[in-house]
Amino acid sequence: MEHAHATAQALSLSLSVSYLRYIPLFPLLGVLFNIFLGHRLGRKAVNIVSPGMVFLSFLVSLHAFWNLPEGGRLVDTMWLWISSGTLHVDFALQVDQLSAMMILVVTGVGFLIHVYSTGYMAHDHDVARYFAYLNLFTASMLLLVLGENLLLLFVGWEGVGLCSYLLIGFWYTDDEKASAGKKAFIVNRVGDAGFLLGLFLLFWTLGESNVWTLSFSTIQQHIAAVPAEVATVICLLLFVGAAGKSAQIPLYVWLPDAMAGPTPVSALIHAATMVTAGIYMIARLNFLYALSPTALSVVATVGAATAFFAATIGLVQTDIKKVLAYSTVSQLGYMFLALGVGAYTAGVFHLMTHAFFKALLFLGAGSVIHGMSDEQDITKMGGLKSKMPVTFWTFFIACLAIAGVPGLSGFFSKDLILEEAYASPLGSPMLWLVGTIGAGMTAFYMFRLLFVTFFGENRASHEVQHHIHESPASMTVPLAILAVLSIVGGYFPLLHFLSPLFGEHHEPHVAPLIKYLPTVVGLGGIALAYVMYVLNPAIADNMARGLSAFHKLLFNKYYIDEIYDAVIVRPIVGMSNWLWKVWDAIVIDGTVNGAAHTMEANGSLLRLWQNGNVQNYALSFLIGAMAILGYYLW
Amino acid sequence: MIKLPPVNWLSLLPAIIPAFTGILVLCWDLGMKNEERHRLAWLGILGLAITAVVSFCLLGRNEPAFNGSYTLDSYAMFFNLIFCLAGILTFLMSIQYLHTSDIHAGEYYALILFAIVGMVVMAAATDLVNIFLGLETMSIAVYVLAGIWRQRLQSNEAALKYFLLGAFASGFLLYGIALLYGATGSIQLGKIAMHVNEHGASTILLIGVAMLIVGFGFKVAAAPFHVWTPDVYEGAPTTITAFMAVGVKAAAFAAFARVFLHTLGGIHGQWEGILWVLAVLTMTVGNITALVQNNVKRMLAYSSIAHAGYLLVAMVAGKELGGAALMYYLVAYGLMNLGAFGVIIAVGRRGEPNEEFADFAGLGFRYPLLALAMTVFMLSLTGIPPLVGFVGKFYIFSAAVKAGYLWLAVIGVLNSVISAYYYIRVIVSMYMHEGDKVPEKLSARPALAVAILIAAVGTIWLGVFPSASMALSRLSFLALG
Amino acid sequence: MAPISYHLILSGILFTIGVMGVLLRRNTIIIFMAIELMLNAVNLSFVALARHLGSMDGQLIVLFVMAVAAAEAAVGLAIILMVFRNKETINADELKLMRW
Amino acid sequence: MDLLTFFMLAVPLVLFAAVVILHPSPVYSAMSLVVVMSFLALYFFFLDAHMLGWFQIIVYAGSIMVLFLFVIMLLNLQNDPQEHQQPSLRTASRIGGAVLIAELVFLFSRSSSSEKAAAELPEGFGTVVALSEKLFTDFLIPFEITSILLLIAAVGAVVLAKR
Structure with missing residues (x-):
């Protein structure tokens, strides 16, 4: 009403x-x-x-x-x-x-x-x-x-x-x-x-x-x-x-x-x-x-599925821009999830906050690529924190925002989407769960990217290392502005502002577990990334005592790697390989290129009709005339 | 002593002016040096411009002439404008093209003008004899034009194929006329319409309709009567190809639509099914075969088949909206197609026509404006808004949707999706491949540049501000009564 | 008086013979003659219908068809002559420079 | 035209038409076409198209066919042992032709049941007077267009055939 x-x-x-x-x-x-x-x-x-x-x-x-x-x-x-x-x-x-x-x-x-x-x-x-x-x-x-x-x-x-x-x-x-x-x-x-x-x-x-x-x-x-x-x-x-x-x-x-x-x-x-x-x-x-509730549920399902699958793919990419690309696909999935459960305000809200931090991430990545002499592979980076401080800090803020750390813009919008996914009449616990796991993965892969790129030793060649430099002001100033927006973007009164279109926004009522779990999962993802990419080599002992839940898993580098490999990497690499290679390469490429091939095959067949002989053309006329007369006969 | 009927000179004016210009061209040509012959083109352009102005001034006058066998109505005048546009742009392109070929200018220009006389007659004819004679006048002139580059084997072959199949199709058309005459007792469209509305369709009439569809189907290049098109378009001199693709097709549609939408409108249900199938077949065959072409000129020939399919969709949709969409789309199609052929001419040189996709490689870097124009034409042919091709397609498909032919519109949309693939290939070649073909500087060929410019500006302008020309096409179609 | 349908059927048969001539012969002159046969078949229809309807229109049309046929013959034979000069053949199936 | 006359003209028409498209020699084909046209002229006479019958003989059998024969002689066309098309096209066209004939015959004979009797002929039907009166009144426009048409034909033929 x-x-x-x-x-x-x-x-x-x-x-x-x-x-x-x-x-x-x-x-x-x-x-x-x-x-x-x-x-x-x-x-x-x-x-x-x-x-x-x-x-x-x-x-x-x-x-x-x-x-x-x-x-x-x-x-x-x-x-x-x-x-x-x-x-x-x-x-x-x-x-x-x-x-x-x-x-x-x-x-x-x-x-x-x-x-x-x-x-x-x-x-x-x-x-x-x-x-x-x-x-x-x-x-x-x-x-x-x-x-x-x-x-x-x-x-x-x-x-x-x-x-x-x-x-x-x-x-x-x-x-x-x-x-x-x-x-x-x-x-x-x-x-x-x-x-x-x-x-x-x-x-x-x-x-x-x-x-x-x-x-x-x-x-x-x-x-x-x-x-x-x-x-x-x-x-x-x-x-x-x-x-x-x-x-x-x-x-x-x-x-x-x-x-x-x-x-x-x-x-x-x-x-x-x-x-x-x-x-x-x-x-x-x-x-x-x-x-059409049916269409909306299709939108929500496709959105949630995309959010999840794109996130899994993001986990294993080593090209800095590919990670960001799949993260975009995943975040767009969240927006469609919101639209699909009827929470248009939440979807549009996330669109806006995402615009800030994703622009920031890409521009930061560009700055890194610029500084690294057009290198895009993160395994060949590392330790850029001190050499490119502005880029690092702004990138860090963007990562916090996309991971849903409380207080930053991404937190508000993503939280709202997940709550709506749970509480909205069109939502379901399943959508919420998929979204929450996706949020954890998002936090993990973004910080993996951050840590591998900016922390540790630089793995690039000496010549490239020599040239590493902070970008000029024309690049860093936009980064800084976007970083500010990524922080404060969540405080714009957008929900009220959009109410003439989508109706007054009501905070959904959900149990505290549902409300806070995504944030916890997100922080967990960050922690996991930190442990695995920064702490792990040096302070495995401290970890074992400090994190009781993970201490056995993270006890020893090899052991951790094995677990990581067996529990996280292999299934996920397997899945994402399957998704990325099989699905993407065979199903998508197959159907797309297959369609193109079918078209071209048909085109070639039709060309036979066009064999250059004027009498075959006349025959084509005759067949046409016969068919039309046959239509009237019939 | 026979008492001659009163002659309505005004109605004949649009036909007389190009005819006399043509004769003037022939006479002037006799005492002219070879390097002066471009002046003949300017004379022709003058004649056509006058014809266009006269036609434009006569818009809105709707009166029958010569006992109802000929007419002066907005419908005919609107088509005259299309013919004059096609003719003028063809002349502008020809001035340069003739330098790169061995064509003798005098007869060439005169024949184009005579062909336009035939077209004007076709558009204004309201009896079957005049339609037939107009069509033959146009066709015979174009048969000759297709083969007018005598030294070139492709041109020879194109003329022969076009002539044989054209005469063959004329046989069917004439048969249709005979049976229409037999079934209704008259050759005047008005009387036939009255008879049809009163008595409905007899078997003989239906056979006649079938034969007319074959005959017109040939001229508009509707599948399965389209097979000649690629060969003839490829073989004919490029300027003539452009003229055929636009002028001849428009004239054929002028008569086709007048006979079917107006005269045989009373038995719409008896032929719309056939045209429905032809439209689908034409669009699909044209688009799919165009996918595998390597010659841009030939690709445009298939594309023109596909566009005939869209135009047939408008015919099927019929009524006020379909008819107006048909006329508007012909203008749109004319502009973008003439422009595209103009660019092909610009890329060609003496002895090397440069018509393959590969020949367009790198054009975007070396001739940015030429490539930009080609991009505009290709995007417009694809139906990318806000260019004229999009507006025209939208007009046609919404007319089809409005008349209840939802599936026809769906197939049309899917087809235009496929078509993007081969149009974009040209753009890809121009901007994304390196090439070494260096065409002559366009600035050295002002007339051609003007022709391409007119087409490009028209393509953009009529896409952004289409409503005036749409209203004009609608009013002109309504003049059909 | 023979019924009009007899005339029309005869005309249809002649027309079809012409069509088949176009399809069966490879010599383009004969193909062209077959097309003339088609036109003549149509003329027969016109004259018979004119007689049947008692209107002169049909006969007048035949007059114009003759004029058109003459024009077509002039142009068509000129085209065939031109092709023969350049290619030394006028067989339809040898004129396949452009296809596909 | 009574039935007997009809058949006496129809049978040779069809036969000679068949010769036109079947005889291997171009000259024989052309001559048979002349015969077909002459029979057609007779046919026109019997259908009260007197003037048209003469035109048929003069224009068609006379001028146009002479032009054909002239070109055939000029090109010195011989009988071609391979004169007929490849088998697939031949079969297809025969089937197509048969179907077209069947369809036309069926449709025309179906329409004959509702046929009206032939109209009474007005005075002077088919005479040169009637023909010319029509030509210069109702058919004035077509007459004028024909002049352009013939001009095109003359120009075109010269352009294409000159050396």
């Missing part, structure tokens, strides 16, 4: 403004600038204009945020886009509470990433093109979240997909390029097909009751006209699209490939743009998903 009330209120208050258009327009101008003038005006101009454009749209976003009416929205209708008969689609942008949060994150984090890039790409020869992509990425994402209708959302949707494809293909060497690009592209197109089919089905279903519209507010007004079983199909189709963009099982495979791009781009993809599109879309269409 409350929800419905809030909805009505949101619709009643739409303020018409005309400045929202500048939010995506500025980055778009940046794209044009970079394409046409970038090379001529040189690196300095590019370095100023590209982040500057994003900063301008950040300012406009702030303005929109301050002027957002209580419980209402801002609408900027630019022109009538598509118009025919009864169908009208406006080229219109809107800012409501959800969009306001999204644009602030996209432009804010995006701006920091742009600034960081000026330092990171200082030695690249084609910086204009790089910033053109980065600006285009930002502009598309802004269009996606600002769009007032599904079609405009789709414009941004395709835009970010296209950008990711350009970047993936652009940075690969020729050999890998073909298959990686192909994979990313096909996966994204599968998702897009799902999205479009869902869109048309929704369009048609509403049309049955004579409402031909794609505008979110109008759809919401007439949502009652959609029967529940049709809603399920629409929601599932749209979820296929969301899973493609937001890298959920089984469509997550493209995301690790996107690691091939420069690290700041990864940060942009993982934190602020692209992967959050699916979450945003489902949150935006919450009124539609509310019609």
Whole structure:
């Protein structure tokens, strides 16, 4: 009831403004600038204009945020886009509470990433093109979240997909390029097909009751006209699209490939743009998903499964960016888990906090890679703590945040998700349990990454060691700002702020065990990582006395390693190998490439038809004529 | 003494202007030096521009002429604009293309103009004889144009294949006309429509409809009558391929849609099933076969088959929305396709056509603007918003959805998903592979650059601001009555 | 008077013979002649229908079909001549430069 | 046209049409086509299309076929021992042709049950006067288009066939 009330209120208050258009327009101008003038005006101009454009749209976003009416929205209708008969689609942008949060994150984090890039790409020869992509990425994402209708959302949707494809293909060497690009592209197109089919089905279903519209507010007004079983199909189709963009099982495979791009781009993809599109879309269409508990439970299950499996894969990766990539997949799983149990607020909350600390993690990783002369393998790092202090401390804060250490942003959002997973009418103890184990693994692998990278002895070659240096200010300042955001992000009153859309937030009532266990498990994971990667070699005795539960297991290095190997590593390596190699390589690659092969085989078969002989063509005519006449005969 | 009927000159004007321009071109050509012959193209462009302006001014006038065998309506005028667009862009591209070939300019330009006369007649014809004669006028001119590069074996072969199959298909079309005449007692579309609405469909009429579908199916390249398309498109001079892919197809659809959506609209149920199957077959065959092509020109030929499939979806959807979507999509398709062929011409050089995918490698680094234009065309053909191809596809599929053909829209969406694969391959080649092919500087070929620019700007502009042209296409289709 | 369906069937048979000629012969001139046969079969339909309906339209159409046939013959034979000059053959199955 | 006349014309038409597409010699094919066209002219006479019958002889059998024969002679085409197509295509086209004939015959004969009697002929049906009156009134546009068509044919033939 409350929800419905809030909805009505949101619709009643739409303020018409005309400045929202500048939010995506500025980055778009940046794209044009970079394409046409970038090379001529040189690196300095590019370095100023590209982040500057994003900063301008950040300012406009702030303005929109301050002027957002209580419980209402801002609408900027630019022109009538598509118009025919009864169908009208406006080229219109809107800012409501959800969009306001999204644009602030996209432009804010995006701006920091742009600034960081000026330092990171200082030695690249084609910086204009790089910033053109980065600006285009930002502009598309802004269009996606600002769009007032599904079609405009789709414009941004395709835009970010296209950008990711350009970047993936652009940075690969020729050999890998073909298959990686192909994979990313096909996966994204599968998702897009799902999205479009869902869109048309929704369009048609509403049309049955004579409402031909794609505008979110109008759809919401007439949502009652959609029967529940049709809603399920629409929601599932749209979820296929969301899973493609937001890298959920089984469509997550493209995301690790996107690691091939420069690290700041990864940060942009993982934190602020692209992967959050699916979450945003489902949150935006919450009124539609509310019609179908079946679809929601699919979303929740897929989310929980992805959160868990991606975490297991993260445990064994040694490439610093791959660890972060799988961690993104896993965290997105949490967000879908939240959406699936109807806790939209919690999901969006986690989206925001994740944006801060994941951007920070990637930029920190970039700083490490930068300092380590483009080395990405963590087994060849170590001991960077003293050599790159700013990077270390900010990275440390990010790890604390993602591990869910109390007081930091990640703690609040993840905790809320898990509580909702347990307590919500759509939730279940199973979802909570899977999520909690995943949280433990997250803490473990993040700190494993931290310890192996920054602690102990440096294992790199002397030449690389010699060059290790802290990054320039253009890179460390964004790191520091993001670190602050990662700490305080949890204290923003987002839950209340979003209430006009998702209803007033109520703290779920759960038993203390349920409430605190995830945090304990998370801390346990950190402790385990600490023990295994820092303490273990030197102070095994102390451990044995201090940690009674583990003392036997950790008594002796060999013994620990054996246990680690037998209990944790082997099953998990086995599982993740199975998941990663078998599932990923055979099932996903197999079906994707198989589909491509089938297509090509069919294409070759059809080519036989085209054998060049004009008389075979005439025969084809004859067969066609016969068939049509046969149709009438019949 | 026979009393001549009153002549409605106004209705004939869009046909007379290109015809006279063509004759002027032929005459002027006689006393001209070879290096001056580009002036003929400018004369042709002038003629077509005047035709376009006249057609545009005549939009909104809907009056029958010559006892109802010819008409002056917005529908025809809208198509005239498409023909003029196709013709003007073809001329602009030809100025350079003729330098790289051995084609004699005079007859070449004149024949394009005469073909446009045929198209204009087809779009305005409201009786079956005029449709047939318009179609033959256009076709015979295009048969010659396909083979006009006499020294090139592919061009020879393309002309022969196109001619034989075209004449073969004309036989079917004519048979259909005969049976329609036999079944209804008239060759005028208006009277046939009245007869059909009153009496429904007799067996003879249905055989006639079947034969008409074969004949028109050939011209619009609908499967299984599409088989000639790749060979002819590949073999014909590239400018002519572009002209065929856009102009000829638009003209064929003009007559096809007028006859089926208007005249035979009363027996919609009798033919929509067939066109449904043809649409699905056409989209699928076109897209899947395009996947395995290595020649960009040939890939575009298959892609044009696939696009004929989308256009057939609009035909099946029918009614006001489907018809308007058909007309809008023809404009969209025309712009992006002409542009794509323009880029192919730009990449080619004398003696080396450079039409393979590999020949596009590295274009993005050396000719960023040319590659950017090609990217725009490919993305638009894929249906990436907010380019015109997306808006057109959305228009067609929503028309299909609205008319209740949900599955047709689903198949169409899936098909356009597949199509992305081969369009993006061009972009991949341009930006992600190293190549050593160095085309002539585009800045040295201003007319071609202008043609590509017009197409690119149109592709973007009509995608972002489509509503005016959509309204125009809708009003023009409604003029069909 | 023979019923109109007799004429139509005869025309259908002649038309089909023409179609089969297009498919069976590899000499493009003969293929072209088979196409002329198809057109003539259609002309027969037109004339018979004109007689049946008592309207002159059908006969007029035949007149135009003849004009079209003449134009097609001129262009078609020119194309065949051109192909023969360049390739020394006019057999349909030897003209397969472009395929697949 | 009574039934007897019909069959007396139909049988040779079909037979000579078959010769056109079956005889290995291009010249014989062309000559048979001339015969078919002449029979067709007769057929036109019996269907009250007098003027058209003459046109058929003059334009078709006369000019167009002479053009064909001329080209056949020019190319010096001999009988080709392999004149017929590869077996698969041959079989397919025979089956296809048979099916098409069967379908057309079946559909046309089905329609004959609801057939109306032939209309009364107006005065002067099929004469040159009636033909030309129609040509310059109702068919004025097609007449004009034909002029462009023939111009194209002339230009095209010259472009393609000149050395």
